Amino acid sequence: MSEIRTRALRVALGGRLVLRDVACTLGPGWTAIVGPNGAGKSTLLRTLAGLIPPAAGSVRLDGNDINTLSPTERGRRIAWLAQQTPVSGELTVRETVRLGRLPHIGIFGSHSAHDEQVVDEAMAATECGAWRHRRLHELSGGERQRVMLARVLATEAQVLLLDEPTTHLDPPHQVALARLFRQLAKQRTVVSVLHDLSLALHADRLLVLRSGAVQAVGEPGDGQLQAALEASFDHAVRIETRGRHAIAVHELEED
Numbered sequence: 001m002s003e004i005r006t007r008a009l010r011v012a013l014g015g016r017l018v019l020r021d022v023a024c025t026l027g028p029g030w031t032a033i034v035g036p037n038g039a040g041k042s043t044l045l046r047t048l049a050g051l052i053p054p055a056a057g058s059v060r061l062d063g064n065d066i067n068t069l070s071p072t073e074r075g076r077r078i079a080w081l082a083q084q085t086p087v088s089g090e091l092t093v094r095e096t097v098r099l100g101r102l103p104h105i106g107i108f109g110s111h112s113a114h115d116e117q118v119v120d121e122a123m124a125a126t127e128c129g130a131w132r133h134r135r136l137h138e139l140s141g142g143e144r145q146r147v148m149l150a151r152v153l154a155t156e157a158q159v160l161l162l163d164e165p166t167t168h169l170d171p172p173h174q175v176a177l178a179r180l181f182r183q184l185a186k187q188r189t190v191v192s193v194l195h196d197l198s199l200a201l202h203a204d205r206l207l208v209l210r211s212g213a214v215q216a217v218g219e220p221g222d223g224q225l226q227a228a229l230e231a232s233f234d235h236a237v238r239i240e241t242r243g244r245h246a247i248a249v250h251e252l253e254e255d
């Protein structure tokens, strides 16, 4: 199982400090990063993926500085789902998911039977195999998101960094994704940025960000978590246990 560890991580964008002394250990299991708009969630994820060089501090993947790994090595070990992935709408679903095998076979390599099997399994996991011959521009937002997730799964990377993976998904597919993440997290490290706190409460732990700093890291049953979420969002949130799960209830102030 892989582990990503940051130490005293600082990131500046546009001359402004966006991440401040972030120290965290991600993995094993599923970590959900939560926090208000502009808290630095996407920036943290992109820095973990080696896409933004830190101004100070370090990101280590299993002890190795992420920025010393070659792009190919990073591509094999870390899969990254952006909020908007720049993939041509002319590609078919199957062609798109096959792109996930690129770090393994290279641009000029050909897919082996194993590669094709991995692609089929990835499409089955996100239920997009039925559209394998359709082009991306013919799909709805949620259908397209499921294809992009399949592409990430096809990498077989040990670390999955997912920026708002449930965007556009209907409630049953959001829940199915949470189930999939729980399953994947038994063997891989899954880190996802989520705005839906009830969905995030299915993760093994939540990392709460506020103004670029870690407000708290806690398990869903952690008594301190509610206070940390309220402080981070500056908004009343109640965590309630329903059966085997916890949900987040957002209080609406009276008119």
Ligand SMILES: Nc1ncnc2c1ncn2[C@@H]1O[C@H](COP(=O)(O)OP(=O)(O)OP(=O)(O)O)[C@@H](O)[C@H]1O
Residues within 6 Å of the ligand: 013, 014, 018, 035, 036, 037, 038, 039, 040, 041, 042, 043, 044
């Ligand atoms: N390229 C950039 N140049 C300058 N500032 C940036 C850049 N990208 C992001 N920022 C700023 O960095 C801060 C963190 O942005 P980031 O996208 O990481 O937030 P976030 O927590 O993911 O927000 P959201 O929930 O809205 O997606 C924000 O204040 C944003 O305006």
